[in-house]
Amino acid sequence: MTGFVVALVLVAAVAGLLRWRRPAWYWLTFGVTLAVARVLVRYSSVMDACGLTVPPARWRLALARAANRPIPESRPPRILRLRPTRTGLVLRLKLRPGQDAFDIAAASDRLRHSFSMHGVTSRELSSGVVEVRMTGYDVLKRVQMPAETDSRLMRVPVALREDGSVHYRDYRAIPHALTLGATESGKSVYQRNLVAGLAPRNVALVGIDCKKGVELFPLARRFSALADNPDTAAELLDALVARMEGVYQLIRAEQRITADVPDTEIAADIWDLPEHLRPIPVVVLVDEVAELALYANKEEEKRRDRVITALVRLAQLGRAAGIYLEICGQRFGSELGKGITMLRAQLTGRTAHRVNDETSANMAFGVISPDAVLAAIQIPAEMRGVAIAGDSSGGWHRIRAPHTSLRQAVNLCNRYAERTPDLPELAPFRPVLPGNADSPTSAARPIPASA
Template sequence: MRHAWGVHSVTVAETKPGYVELRMTGYDVLRRVRLPRGARPEGLAVPVALREDGTAFVRDYRKVPMALTLGANNSGKSVYQRNLIKGLARLPVALVGIDCKRGVEQSAYAPRLSALATTPDDSASLLDVLVAEMEDRFDLLSLHGVSDVWELPERLRPVPAVVLVDEVAELFLISSRKDEERRERIVTALIRLAQMARAVGIHLEICGQRFGSELGKGATMLRAQLTGRVVHRVNDKQTAEMGLADVAPDAVVAAGLIPAERPGTAVAADSSGGWAKIRTPHTSRDEVMAVCREFAHLVPDLPALDPYRPHVPTDAPKPGPSLVKPLPVTD
């Protein structure tokens, strides 16, 4: 059909039993990314990229509560995270940042963050608080006889939280034996959150350049709990296999063919076995900062996270005309 009609691509998707949808695109829509006009954040769903069939790739935390994003340097991984934060900032959710590069990536979004950890030690403490918050929410579910936070009445429902980990390897790697205890705390907390936190509205969004068994004990166990996978350009085939081979083996080859001159291009897959090539629109850091300042009033009241709330510097007043009336100098 692609040859007969002279189109760029033909995508076949099963919409429901007995029905398939054919979608034809006449040109490469990923060359210059423009999201559909009606693609807006809603509920817990955020459109973050464009699929190669022209539809929006939506990160829906109700359907895919935990996800892993991989990519080499300059592959577009940070831009993907910017688009995600830009969309989440407009929604009534708590955003928790873990950026062990001293906050160089996420500190700019401080006005909209409920918590931010910039060192492994702070990350361990913050994750312990999140685990305690998860257990308190399970007590609430048990008290009302429900198994999911969305079954609670709206007035009793805790606010959803999204935990954004910028570079997961920094939480696993240790430089001396004395750091092993901290690493065990971090890994245990992450695995517990990945296994159980979906029911109480806490979600993980983990990013990294590589994420395999070489990180140490618990790495593959954690990866198995991360249903959504987005793999940008990587430096080796093994990294693509880490992200995709266990959920969509056919997508590994496509991830290895992403060219360096197309940053933001990635392969997105989940446990259903389906996958698609996507590309995020370029979003500047200043644009996301402006959105975070605009929606800073949506930061929810979570007392447990108050000690980790990042400092938000006040804007310096702009220089203007002096209001002091000058006095003439006379001899």
């Protein structure tokens, strides 16, 4: 008996140490078993306490009265599946008649407390079927991306969501995005994760870094074009507009609109073209958009209008030509001048790191989701990298990108330098690399894109 007590105390001590120092290990060894037991044992009583049950059907009441039996209890949603994951539990529920998915979402905080979980989120999968994701620990405190992700050519895993799922930057679903964040908020790390995720893919990277290139120029071996000042940026954006127009001419030539061509084979963007004709997609990263919009004299104002006009044209028309925008900044409001609001309206994806005031959060989510604004201004300063990600549909998530140092990003870009495509329209802006000063455009061959 004494040996059993010692073993029990030892196991409890190990569990407590793991929960304190390695919460992910604790969850996989002890937490998941305890959590499944709590959910199964407490399920009916918790659902009843949270108001997530419905009265029994009338025919069951009538049958109970006729048979002189006890009145049936209220029924909670039926559990279709309970699946443990590496970060928590996934509960799939079938709602009873009269229940709504919003009822589950509104009770998420009460469910979190009742089941002793770290977080609870829900989403409706289909009519009457709701998926409830529970996290057993704070997955954003120490981000660990899963070894296997559902990544594709234009779908890049960049961060982890608070429910334990992976947050992807899907350019084909959301072509253009805006990333806001104060100094030291983790915005640069998020951008490095984007570059690191795109580096192994057959994608052309174009950078505009008006801070004299301190953020993007260390990654130059993987960039097809870079600009480090507003004047060069204006010329580079004009070249991108010219490329976009050339791609549209190619699409027009390959549309093949005849009676015998199926509707699904009519080309409307680069992804409808045959693979051997498909131009390589281009991702444009703007590190600090305010530097492109500020001006001090009439000459700079003309350049500023030229830059903003080009960005608006790319945002409005670039998707079909395979040109995608990633615009970053500390603020992105109407004080930057005319055209800024029009440009912001075209940026469907929104990511807001810690901001200095509520107005900055409103620039990202004000007309989309007031709840996302509140979540953005509550990000603590010590949690660098935590951000709120959403889109124009109103949905949003709390995310955090894994820490990627500048050295790690540089090493990855150097490893995949041979994948850097040589785009003729952007040849004058190809960064000059050491040992290649005489020919800045001879670093790589064009690489066809694949779906």
